[in-house]
Amino acid sequence: MEQANPQAVKPPLVVDLDGTLIKSDLLYESVFGLLRINPFYIFLLPVWLAKGRAHMKQMIAERVSIHVERLPWNTEFLDFLRAESQAGRHLVLATASNERYARAVNEHLGLFDLVLGSTATRNLKGSKKLRAIQDLMGDEPFSYAADAPVDLNIWSAASSAVVVGAGQGLADRAGQVTRLERHFPATARQVVGLGRAMRPHQWLKNLLIFVPLVLSHQINNVELLLNALLGFIAFSLCASSVYLLNDLLDLDSDRQHPTKCRRPFAAGELSIPVGVAALVALLLIAFAIAFSLPTYFVYVLAIYYAFTMAYSIWLKRAALIDGLVLAGLYTMRLIAGAAAIDVRPTFWLLAFSIFIFLSLALIKRYSELLHLHNASQEKLAGRAYRPVDQETLAQLGTASGYLAVLVLALYINGDTVTEQYARPEALWFLCPMMLYWVSRMWLLTRRGEMHDDPVVFTVRDVRTWWLALIAGGALLVAIFWVQLRPFLPLPG
Template sequence: MNDERDVALVVDLDGTLVHTDLLIESAFVLVREQPHKLLRMPGWYRHGKATLKSEIASRADLDVEHLPYNHELLDYLGAEKRRGRRIILATAANQRYAHQVAEHLNLFDDVLASDNQINLSGQNKLDAIRELLGDTPFDYAADHDKDRPIWAGSRQSVLVSASPGTDRWASSQTTVGHRIPRQPGGLRTWVKAMRLYQWSKNILIFVPLLASHELLDGSKVLAACMAFLAYGALASSVYLLNDLLDLGDDRRHPNKRRRPFASGTLPVAQGVLAIPILILIAVVIALFLPPLFGTVLAIYYIATLAYSMGLKRLALVDVLTLAGLYTLRLIAGGAATGIPLSFWLLALSMSLFLSLAMAKRCAELFLMQSGESSAGGRGYASSDLDALRSLGTAAGYTSVVILALYINSPDVTRYYSHPNWIWLLCPVVLYWISRIWLVTMRGQMSDDPIVFAARDNGSRVCMVMGALIMIAAL
């Protein structure tokens, strides 16, 4: 019987040593930095998967230090290393990334990886291991069914985050020497990844119904509800895409590093599959609504893609885009229900949402200034905080001026019998805007301001007071 120290321990990388797939991650890094390279990927793939990996790796830099490593596996490997075992990294990932990971961890005696001609997966990987070790027995740590040929040729299998089906096969066909269980996932993790709480922003779709006093029109309410769902599904697809594009930045952020894809709780491959499914759901719902709504939905998606791919890294352009995306929700509500939007509503929304977008950015800059976060790919320096605060508060107070001008206009008498009551809205909105900025500058704004408002008791009181004022004005 072999001394345990004479048996090499061979370790897979994707899904095993790290809770992610380096090919998918590197592809998103490349698309984020050079979007036009997306068009070249099918051509690279036609020459083989090894060529695809090599071409991407030569152009995209991965932050291997902040990858979501399997720390339980690292502890196991460290213990085996101290016992004197030979540890080998054998992966289908490109050799550039494999060597960077090995250098960072300083655990491995040898590295086997894909080059520009051979994709080191399945039988190719087993052949490379045999070429390196000869007839020396080895144990193999991996996670996926594609690793079955290597497990079958090993002395013992080490199951890392294996699915129940893979575990059953390995238990019946191999000797399982060690198990490291899967990370928890499931429905709650997907709810977090899709950011369902952010759907609260889509309540803006109902504003045209409220402003035109059409809440008792059942067909328009149904149309607004369908628009709400379509916008929610499309927005969630964008959130998933954003997370996949921003993995490196998120892992360096004190809060965003806990997001499901950044932390490795959800496989990035599942995110890639979920995105088109959510888009399809949004498109199907939009087919039952007026064509203008579908146009607005398409504009929203194009704008969010542009924001994700580059606009969010351009100072001031980013906050103007965010304000526009908020306003598009109002326009979508009007398009879905057939209710025309007034000049006053659009002017108020752009000014108010610009203030909230700047508050969101100031919250991030506050973290930068306190040393808790890096720039995170944004186009700002921490010294911009004072300027953004001035611009944001000015935009917020301008929205109150627009509200006052609306109250003083002839248009208000079309909908309200006692319009003078609406003047009371001005101090309420002034208080709310001031509260948002006070919380932001105290460093307590940890989320989107609209999402914060939905959870904040002070904001809820303002909403109730606003509703009572509007009822009194009818």
């Protein structure tokens, strides 16, 4: 089909909302907004749906407000609509989303002459949408802008088609049933968006699973090493499943954040149905792997998932409790690592873990508050902290980090260390390095030079890697002193 002649008189343009004007879908967004208010609404959704999709949408719209000004707009298409409106073309918004949301979008944009949306008794989708458009237009021709194959029946009745956020294949199909006026190709790749949303860089946290294997001096046991590796994979997939769920529940607050607004769901780069399918699949694979390990590991993974769910829905909005829960989730990785190789984690390891990871959790919150203060905002979206809490968090976080070093020193000075290590004195190198690392992390945080995710900062920080290398060397000397001594240039 030929492109439309821009000089011709253009018929009214009817515009779809979900996936067309915006990159997301308001039904899915509002469902997760509802679950964020109260997760137990999930049991009411089937009851509402039994009375029809229109009724369900109405019930959700009465309970969930959408901040339309923060939605991920298809900016290129929106610029096109503004140009068409300025040229005198009539624009109509027709959407299967509830009419409350449709009106809110129009109030924000001020572009459309008329708005059609779903009501409590009518779901404006498919043939019902076409009938509503035809009733509105009468015998007048109209153009239609949409994004999905389900819209082909409306395009076949339209005088021209505007295809938005779809590939060339759909544009060609639309061009076979009517004249193709414009095509705005999809700019985001779902696979790339899913990869980003899974946050594979965060899998580094799960390297903690190998710590019990190293500290139990069984790193050369191939069977146990394989078990730890399987545990690492299971925890990583489970964590990615949680990240996807967390981002879906945090859509609105993420869009208010200076960096989280670029996350795939918040930016509309990843469709919500794809995300839901992925989080379910990742969770199933994680537990399938877990069942090949000792039963205790399955219990730990299940408890970890339950706590991360509780954190995503409730606990992260409770001041200080959120930091303690984060520290506990890190510690559970150590417990899982011990469970995978069927050993018991020591008191010293768990105590050190709680204190050091509480310090890191508070670094994360302090950094977010610092960005909030610089942006002249009064409260951190989705959190219970305010800029006035910065000093308190800094004091608590620094103290917690130093307590971790104290626990390490007490452990090194204990009687059991001489039984486990050939040269325990080498472990004392760890204390000044940890003191330096904790102090430097908080110094950079107070200066505003810390990434809002300390894990990301740690991975990129050259000094941290050097410290880790030196610490690893000290640990090797402590464990393998007898084997290493002949190769060291020592006197006598």
